[in-house]
Amino acid sequence: MQLPPLSLYVHLPWCERKCPYCDFNSHEIETIPEREYVAALLCDLDRDAHLAAGRSINTLFIGGGTPSLFSAEAIAELLQGLRQRLSFAADCEATLEANPGSAEARKFRDFRQAGITRLSLGIQSFDDDKLRALGRVHNRAQAMAAIDYARSAGFDSFNLDLMHGLPGQGRQDALADLQTAIDFAPPHLSWYQLTIEPNTVFHKRPPLLPVEDELGAIQESGEALLAQHGYQQYEVSAYSRAGAQCRHNLNYWRFGDYLALGAGAHGKVTTAEGRVLRYAKTRTPRDYLANALTTVEQRELDAQDLLGEFMLNALRLNQGFSLDQFEARTGLDRGALQPQLGELAARGLLDTAAEAVRASPLGRRFLDTVVAEFFPH
Structure with missing residues (x-):
């Protein structure tokens, strides 16, 4: 990949x-x-x-x-x-x-x-x-x-x-x-x-x-x-x-990767096998300077995490994203976005024309509500 x-x-x-x-x-x-x-x-x-x-x-x-x-x-x-x-x-x-x-x-x-x-x-x-x-x-x-x-x-x-x-x-x-x-x-x-x-x-x-x-x-x-x-x-x-x-x-907004250094910094990396890892560094400067164990949290994103986090970032962009970009960044099939896309488009919150997805003017006003639909309740 x-x-x-x-x-x-x-x-x-x-x-x-x-x-x-x-x-x-x-x-x-x-x-x-x-x-x-x-x-x-x-x-x-x-x-x-x-x-x-x-x-x-x-x-x-x-x-x-x-x-x-x-x-x-x-x-x-x-x-x-x-x-x-x-x-x-x-x-x-x-x-x-x-x-x-x-x-x-x-x-x-x-x-x-x-x-x-x-x-x-x-x-x-x-x-x-x-x-x-x-x-x-x-x-x-x-x-x-x-x-x-x-x-x-x-x-x-x-x-x-x-x-x-x-x-x-x-x-x-x-x-x-x-x-x-x-x-x-x-x-x-x-x-x-x-x-x-x-x-x-x-x-x-x-x-x-x-x-x-x-x-x-x-x-x-x-x-x-x-x-x-x-x-x-x-x-x-x-x-x-x-x-x-x-x-x-x-x-960030296109769901790219980033290394993290420093007290409290958060990173995201994709492995050669396609696994997406999130990690965090120890928060307090005193502990970070002690230089013992700096990475205090690491987890692999599952399918639901990938779906929600991608949408949390990509829908902030005015141009939104293409379905090809969604598949390339998450490794998920575009079908994973359904039925939320259809429902939100029907409510006038998303525009989904020409294989692209972006928040409508109404959706931008209520972006937190839109993004919440892609996280588990």
Whole structure:
């Protein structure tokens, strides 16, 4: 069988301050043990390198936490160690997440020189009041400076991460925020609604958020504004100029494979025999640095898992997927999608024309409901 494309995700788990909405595996710290953590990452990879035997890494994503808190020297050491152990495609997309609070012009240039080809800047808002409400450590001026630093460092490819539906935010405020981002003409925008997740400060002490009708108006008006300025929506919350889609995230949504390194990182690999394995690394940085047993969970996906997880990812894409792609990625017959496809199409939630499947406009509004039909009840 033909194996899917392979990516690599590396998790750097520390941040300067934990945001009240954040449910990621991130931990506040004053002094990062850079050298020790890079060494642990490479030791972890030594154990997992067999999973990539004979395959090239097409995309790399370094997420967190706040990866830009790491020095450029540490990132360069990490990339050098990865290259010594893995084969990277000549056009590999290498993304690093960065926060404006830790942005420096020279550091961004050094990241670029080390081999990072794309930055994802966690702006979230250009409104100082909203940034304070979100617990961010940067302000509007720092956000704007970070974008200028990225450009001057030679990053032709970068993403601005922006939220809407913020505490006290009305439609005009949200659109003004979005217009500010658009005015910088970024190649890529991630624009998504703030949601309240369990085990967060906002979940314990919920802020006052816009009502449902206001959220719908923000979404509809924002999508029109982005389209007006030439941004194509290709996924639920991803918008890009032509040719500037995030290849790493596309690999997730197309049910590709990805190795995982770092505290709490999750991976998915397909074996030569066609078995699809999911695995997770130990969650706490302290345990990960102890470097004893890093992979704490591994399981093979059964037919029902494959069906549900494929749909969970692929239906996020505006273009959906072809039935040939479904069979190639899961090893299942297209008949496994029935009778859900017929039922959901009859309800106006899916479009199933020409051997392709995608969520209808109505289905996109109720995507969680659509996807739930493909998981066991």
